[in-house]
Amino acid sequence: MSTSKTRERGAAIDIRDATKRYGKFTALDNVSLHIEPGEFMTLLGPSGSGKTTTLNVVAGFTDLTAGDLSVGGESIVGVPAHKRNIGVVFQHYALFPHMTVGKNVAYPLTLRGVEKGERERRVKAALDMVKMADFAHRYPSELSGGQQQRVALARAIVFDPPLLLMDEPLGALDKKLREWLQLEIKRIHRELGTTFVYVTHDQEEALVLSDRIAVFNQGRIEQIGTGRQLYDEPATLFVGKFIGESTTLRGKAETSGDETGLTIAGQKIVAKEKLAGGETPVILLRPEKLSLAAAKAPITNGQNSLAGQVSEAIYLGSGSKYQVVLRDGSIAVVRSSLEAKPFTIGDEVDLRWSVEDSKLLADDDRADMTLT
Amino acid sequence: MNQTIDTTTAGGSDPRPAGRAASEPRRWRLADYPSLLTVPAILLLIAAMAYPLLTIVLRSFSEPEWSLQNYVWFFSTPVNLTVLARTFSISAWVTIVCVIAAYPYAYLMTTVGPRMRLVLIMCVLVPFWVSGVVRTLAWVILLQDSGVINSTLKAIGFSSIRLIRTQTGVVIGMAQVLLPFMILPLYSVMRGIDLRLVQAARSLGARPALAFLQVYLPLSLPGVFAGAIIVFILSLGFYITPALLGGPRSTMLSTLVQSQVLSLLNWGRGGTMGVVLLVSTFVLLAVAAPLMRQRHKQASRS
Amino acid sequence: MKPFRIILGLFCLLVAVWLIMPTLVVIPMSFNDKKSLAFPPSGFSWQWYANFFTNPEWSNSLLNSLKVASIVAVVATFIGTLAALGLSRMKHSGAGILRAILITPMVVPGVVLAIGIYAVYLNYQLVGTTFGFVLAHTMLAIPFVIIAVSASLEVFDVRLETAAASLGANRFTAFRTITLPLIAPGMLSGLLFAFVTSFDEIIVALFITSPYLKTLPVQIFTSITRDADPTVAAVGTIIFFATSLVIAAGLIIGSKSKRS
Numbered sequence: 001m002s003t004s005k006t007r008e009r010g011a012a013i014d015i016r017d018a019t020k021r022y023g024k025f026t027a028l029d030n031v032s033l034h035i036e037p038g039e040f041m042t043l044l045g046p047s048g049s050g051k052t053t054t055l056n057v058v059a060g061f062t063d064l065t066a067g068d069l070s071v072g073g074e075s076i077v078g079v080p081a082h083k084r085n086i087g088v089v090f091q092h093y094a095l096f097p098h099m100t101v102g103k104n105v106a107y108p109l110t111l112r113g114v115e116k117g118e119r120e121r122r123v124k125a126a127l128d129m130v131k132m133a134d135f136a137h138r139y140p141s142e143l144s145g146g147q148q149q150r151v152a153l154a155r156a157i158v159f160d161p162p163l164l165l166m167d168e169p170l171g172a173l174d175k176k177l178r179e180w181l182q183l184e185i186k187r188i189h190r191e192l193g194t195t196f197v198y199v200t201h202d203q204e205e206a207l208v209l210s211d212r213i214a215v216f217n218q219g220r221i222e223q224i225g226t227g228r229q230l231y232d233e234p235a236t237l238f239v240g241k242f243i244g245e246s247t248t249l250r251g252k253a254e255t256s257g258d259e260t261g262l263t264i265a266g267q268k269i270v271a272k273e274k275l276a277g278g279e280t281p282v283i284l285l286r287p288e289k290l291s292l293a294a295a296k297a298p299i300t301n302g303q304n305s306l307a308g309q310v311s312e313a314i315y316l317g318s319g320s321k322y323q324v325v326l327r328d329g330s331i332a333v334v335r336s337s338l339e340a341k342p343f344t345i346g347d348e349v350d351l352r353w354s355v356e357d358s359k360l361l362a363d364d365d366r367a368d369m370t371l372t
Numbered sequence: 373m374n375q376t377i378d379t380t381t382a383g384g385s386d387p388r389p390a391g392r393a394a395s396e397p398r399r400w401r402l403a404d405y406p407s408l409l410t411v412p413a414i415l416l417l418i419a420a421m422a423y424p425l426l427t428i429v430l431r432s433f434s435e436p437e438w439s440l441q442n443y444v445w446f447f448s449t450p451v452n453l454t455v456l457a458r459t460f461s462i463s464a465w466v467t468i469v470c471v472i473a474a475y476p477y478a479y480l481m482t483t484v485g486p487r488m489r490l491v492l493i494m495c496v497l498v499p500f501w502v503s504g505v506v507r508t509l510a511w512v513i514l515l516q517d518s519g520v521i522n523s524t525l526k527a528i529g530f531s532s533i534r535l536i537r538t539q540t541g542v543v544i545g546m547a548q549v550l551l552p553f554m555i556l557p558l559y560s561v562m563r564g565i566d567l568r569l570v571q572a573a574r575s576l577g578a579r580p581a582l583a584f585l586q587v588y589l590p591l592s593l594p595g596v597f598a599g600a601i602i603v604f605i606l607s608l609g610f611y612i613t614p615a616l617l618g619g620p621r622s623t624m625l626s627t628l629v630q631s632q633v634l635s636l637l638n639w640g641r642g643g644t645m646g647v648v649l650l651v652s653t654f655v656l657l658a659v660a661a662p663l664m665r666q667r668h669k670q671a672s673r674s
Numbered sequence: 675m676k677p678f679r680i681i682l683g684l685f686c687l688l689v690a691v692w693l694i695m696p697t698l699v700v701i702p703m704s705f706n707d708k709k710s711l712a713f714p715p716s717g718f719s720w721q722w723y724a725n726f727f728t729n730p731e732w733s734n735s736l737l738n739s740l741k742v743a744s745i746v747a748v749v750a751t752f753i754g755t756l757a758a759l760g761l762s763r764m765k766h767s768g769a770g771i772l773r774a775i776l777i778t779p780m781v782v783p784g785v786v787l788a789i790g791i792y793a794v795y796l797n798y799q800l801v802g803t804t805f806g807f808v809l810a811h812t813m814l815a816i817p818f819v820i821i822a823v824s825a826s827l828e829v830f831d832v833r834l835e836t837a838a839a840s841l842g843a844n845r846f847t848a849f850r851t852i853t854l855p856l857i858a859p860g861m862l863s864g865l866l867f868a869f870v871t872s873f874d875e876i877i878v879a880l881f882i883t884s885p886y887l888k889t890l891p892v893q894i895f896t897s898i899t900r901d902a903d904p905t906v907a908a909v910g911t912i913i914f915f916a917t918s919l920v921i922a923a924g925l926i927i928g929s930k931s932k933r934s
Contacts (some may be wrong), residue, residue: 082845552753
């Protein structure tokens with residue numbers, strides 16, 4: 001989190017009822033999103049979910065069909081991209097191949113009429129920030145992908161934009177480099193205090209980087225929240241399945257008082273929640289909330305239990321991961337600590353979890369379709 | 373994977389003007405109508421190509437009066453038909469000679485080292501460095517009865533042959549002028565052929581000749597087609613080389629057109645011949661279009 | 675494999691000789707001491723070079739050709755580049771058809787174009803005018819410019835313009851500072867192609883020429899058909915060496931810019 005002093009440099013963003021249609025296709029459907037000054041906001045979602053369209057709308061590359069957009073309190077609808085003063089980092093780097101690294105970074109300053117001495121000072125500072133100062137006289141073609149993206153980042157921040165947009169900037173890099181650059185981006189965000197909007201389809205990346213995450217699906221925002229909120233309290237089945245690993249259970253439902261009961265292959269399980277009328281309930285479980293017990297072992301109070309058979313057992317070093325086939329054919333994912341009793345493939349087991357950990361959500365077949 | 377939406381909207385501005393939402397009506401922008409940039413070129417083509425060609429087509433029907441008489445005359449006069457047939461046969465010969473000469477040459481270009489390849493490319497390009505008319509003059513010098521070729525033939529004990537003002541001479545000269553148009557497309561296709569395919573065929577038991585016939589040749593055919601079509605079409609309209617190297621027995625249609633218009637001032641008949649030449653060219657192009665498309669597929673596969 | 679390589683090499687040597695022989699034969703002819711095109715020349719002299727530069731018929735035609743070709747090169751590069759840009763940015767299927775239309779001058783038989791242009795020019799008193807030559811030659815040159823510029827646009831990443839916009843460049847600035855420098859090599863080769871197309875054009879020129887405005891190829895052609903004048907060989911030799919110089923310079927500049 002940024003300090004209140006640096007926060008002043010970032011701009012707030014307000015997107016209200018934004019809709020974008022391409023002919024009959026709706027890329028953005030009534031999206032509203034508020035981003036705090038200096039916040040690191042990630043737009044997360046699968047391909048075609050509208051996250052990049054949102055970014056392009058903010059950058060000014062795409063016009064809205066309906067809705068309003070303001071940065072720092074002023075509406076910028078209709079303002080062309082080059083007058084918005086917003087930094088953009090692209091997945092494909094977009095460095096100008098005919099200019100050296102130094103010239104690339106100086107480009108936005110030259111356009112703004114910054115005089116030479118000042119320009120050189122700021123180019124140096126920006127390159128220092130991304131640790132590329134030694135490469136100022138190289139051409140982009142002489143740099144690796146990671147180096148090119150750092151230069152692109154320097155170029156996008158050198159003119160001190162109050163807002164920086166990043167469109168899957170690490171998408172083309174390998175895993176190791178990506179993880180290191182994630183930390184670099186976090187550091188730069190902390191040092192600059194600029195508002196960052198980051199687009200990715202990688203939920204782990206989103207969790208590492210963001211203050212808050214907006215989960216996109218089919219042109220809508222499913223939920224906005226911190227990584228912890230999204231993981232622990234998913235608002236929709238889609239969010240629950242998109243963030244982290246999960247097991248979903250479906251069965252015949254009945255409500256009594258504040259509880260919802262689900263009957264799965266003859267066994268009844270409970271969740272301490274209930275849904276509004278007319279919705280089919282699904283129970284979503286996180287793997288670390290689940291435990292395995294030998295079949296027919298005694299149950300403590302307040303626990304749910306489902307019988308199954310271990311179909312996969314993976315040793316992870318820090319613990320073990322199991323796949324368990326339940327009686328109704330669905331598959332549960334369980335993560336257990338090293339201290340827990342180990343099981344092997346074929347063992348008959350009972351899947352156990354606390355009643356409070358049953359997360360009750362409305363069923364939504366779109367959640368499955370989009371993920372596959 | 374449904375990646376289209378994200379990627380297509382990622383770059384560039386959206387060409388569609390915004391609807392109600394954008395608070396003010398958008399300014400008209402040139403960038404929204406890129407086809408307008410081609411307007412100057414189109415206008416120029418209309419003025420300097422379409423309008424002249426239309427004039428010729430009209431005159432072929434209208435002079436001396438509106439009728440089909442010029443076409444009737446053209447197709448009922450044996451001399452014209454002979455020249456038409458000759459135009460096609462000379463073009464065919466030129467194309468064949470070009471294919472035979474260019475195929476091994478382009479193949480060699482793909483197999484030698486970079487320095488030798490530069491030499492070979494230079495040999496293809498050098499003819500372009502001299503004015504086309506001057507080059508034809510050179511062929512007159514080379515082919516004439518007392519010319520270089522005949523002197524050489526005599527020196528090594530052969531009897532001299534008549535080359536200047538014969539069809540053979542015309543074909544030799546034209547093929548030399550057009551050879552680069554055959555070699556270059558052929559080379560670009562051959563360069564894309566994966567030689568490991570031939571090795572694979574060899575490893576599967578094909579003898580070199582068979583591996584060539586069954587693997588390399590089919591893959592290089594699109595280049596042969598592309599080059600052959602260009603050469604044939606350019607041959608049909610050749611004018612300077614046959615005019616200077618040829619005699620009365622090797623007149624081509626272009627020469628007839630020229631003499632009808634410039635010497636006989638008969639625009640109707642000259643125009644008719646022009647239209648026949650034009651139609652032949654475009655019919656050929658239309659027939660050849662599928663072969664060119666095949667070339668595209670091939671290129672994208674390699 | 676060995677004998678095959680030898681036969682292949684010999685065959686290609688023959689083809690190479692065939693390709694360059696006409697060029698090579700012109701050079702000795704230009705130093706002929708007699709007014710004859712017999713080969714080999716019987717003696718040495720510079721008189722045909724002197725004739726080329728002192729005889730107003732020759733020097734005027736050279737100047738005419740240089741003038742026409744220069745204007746054509748500039749105009750065709752401008753119009754052709756615009757068209758190539760437009761084609762590259764068109765998204766619908768019409769682009770393919772439009773491109774095919776724009777390069778038709780390459781396949782229309784020269785004589786047919788020539789008589790058509792001649793007919794039109796007679797009507798509008800354009801025969802023997804610089805404007806007439808420039809108009810016809812520009813039309814012939816545009817396809818070459820379009821092809822050359824399109825080739826460099828194909829490897830140009832349009833997203834760079836988007837990036838420039840995000841950095842504060844308006845459309846014109848983005849075009850001037852990003853697009854233009856990156857397609858400049860294509861435009862330069864288009865310019866050269868256009869120049870050569872006009873400088874070497876003979877068929878249309880033969881029809882629209884007049885005693886007052888002759889281009890070099892027309893002068894060469896009339897000289898060849900009139901008498902055996904080795905001045906033609908001198909012209910050919912001069913063009914050959916001039917072109918060689920330009921290409922050598924191009925190669926040197928090209929290899930230098932590649933290294934940097």
